[in-house]
Amino acid sequence: MFLSQIRLSDGARAVVMREGETAHTVPGVTTTLELAHAAIAAGRSLAAEVAHRGQGVPVDLAAALAEGRVLLPVDHQDPAHMHLTGTGLTHLGSASTRNSMHAKADPETLTDSMKMFRMGLEGGKPAGGEIGVQPEWFWKGNGANAAGPGAPLISPGCALDAGEEPEIAGIYLIGPDGTPWRLGFALANEFSDHVTERGNYLWLAHSKLRPASFGPEMLLGPLPDHVEGTSRILRDGEVIWEKPFLSGEANMSHTLANLENHHFKYDLFRQPGDVHVHFFGTATLSFADGIRTQQGDVFQLECAALGLPLSNPLDQQAASAAPVAVQSL
Known part of the structure; x- marks a missing residue:
């Protein structure tokens, strides 16, 4: 499983999970750090936290990368x-x-x-x-x-x-x-x-x-x-x-x-x-x-x-x- 962060077409941030050719947003979070803090608080692995949240909207990750909308996979607001x-x-x-x-x-x-x-x-x-x-x-x-x-x-x-x-x-x-x-x-x-x-x-x-x-x-x-x-x-x-x-x-x-x-x-x-x-x-x-x-x-x-x-x-x-x-x- 891979995680990445992107900007959607409307400029909003999203976390993306990819397995094989399938990629989709992770519901309820806009940054990888939000997801990680939630996993620690829940006592779950990061992969288990992703699975717990289900699937969001599909993402064409290759297109997002070509369009310059893929961010660092983890960043910090400070x-x-x-x-x-x-x-x-x-x-x-x-x-x-x-x-x-x-x-x-x-x-x-x-x-x-x-x-x-x-x-x-x-x-x-x-x-x-x-x-x-x-x-x-x-x-x-x-x-x-x-x-x-x-x-x-x-x-x-x-x-x-x-x-x-x-x-x-x-x-x-x-x-x-x-x-x-x-x-x-x-x-x-x-x-x-x-x-x-x-x-x-x-x-x-x-x-x-x-x-x-x-x-x-x-x-x-x-x-x-x-x-x-x-x-x-x-x-x-x-x-x-x-x-x-x-x-x-x-x-x-x-x-x-x-x-x-x-x-x-x-x-x-x-x-x-x-x-x-x-x-x-x-x-x-x-x-x-x-x-x-x-x-x-x-x-x-x-x-x-x-x-x-x-x-x-x-x-x-x-x-x-x-x-x-x-x-x-």
């Missing part, structure tokens, strides 16, 4: 209460790209990235519910940095690069008692600046302060162990780069539970009512193949296990002309 975060070096194969970006002069010396990756291989999948090694972690911003399906990914003027990262994101709501509830999973583009990151791995934090997109749909229930999709870049309507990407725990050096634990172990991230979108990482980047994106390129991600494809054009701000001057009051 963007400051949506947190965009992620983990890196979590996928088998992800270390080779990072290692080449951060290679030291001595080839016999492991980079810090490779050390982190090895830690995950050795301790990222603990048995018996134990706590495993913590992953690399980063913050991308709040809901102001969340770009909907079809919306442009805007690269700031200070950026040195604008590259896609095809990933899976976990989407969470913090319940009234501080319990993190996973709502589902979504296809995601964790947009980053790989040239800045390559300059010094300590600039990773700077390189991640970029917008990101996820959706158009959210998968309810467990994530398959093996997930396979395709990432491509279009320029002037032509494909200039295309590559498959893999995810799911069978292709990862950490369990999802371990990544979730190391995010939500902080009280800061268990504030009632907050939404979290956590990007689980990737091993596939066009940057690693020498691609340099430019204004107007379109990122396309496809993954049948996660619903409809995600597409976003690249927009770039003009280069910063002067430092930001802070005024004193």
Whole structure:
């Protein structure tokens, strides 16, 4: 089952449930968060809450997507209460790209990235519910940095690069008692600046302060162990780069539970009512193949296990002309 949010032809918002080729609105709610809060209050799963409400009006979801009426599958009326975060070096194969970006002069010396990756291989999948090694972690911003399906990914003027990262994101709501509830999973583009990151791995934090997109749909229930999709870049309507990407725990050096634990172990991230979108990482980047994106390129991600494809054009701000001057009051 997939959930999405759309604008109807009259401009009103609606939540849409899709199974197979059949899609319809969910009665009685206009946002996914309303639905999720109701499910928590009733002690039901999100899928059970959808079933409890019955079927609303039929929806042509593909047409809505083509018309730009599909929103993020989850949003928050106050963007400051949506947190965009992620983990890196979590996928088998992800270390080779990072290692080449951060290679030291001595080839016999492991980079810090490779050390982190090895830690995950050795301790990222603990048995018996134990706590495993913590992953690399980063913050991308709040809901102001969340770009909907079809919306442009805007690269700031200070950026040195604008590259896609095809990933899976976990989407969470913090319940009234501080319990993190996973709502589902979504296809995601964790947009980053790989040239800045390559300059010094300590600039990773700077390189991640970029917008990101996820959706158009959210998968309810467990994530398959093996997930396979395709990432491509279009320029002037032509494909200039295309590559498959893999995810799911069978292709990862950490369990999802371990990544979730190391995010939500902080009280800061268990504030009632907050939404979290956590990007689980990737091993596939066009940057690693020498691609340099430019204004107007379109990122396309496809993954049948996660619903409809995600597409976003690249927009770039003009280069910063002067430092930001802070005024004193």
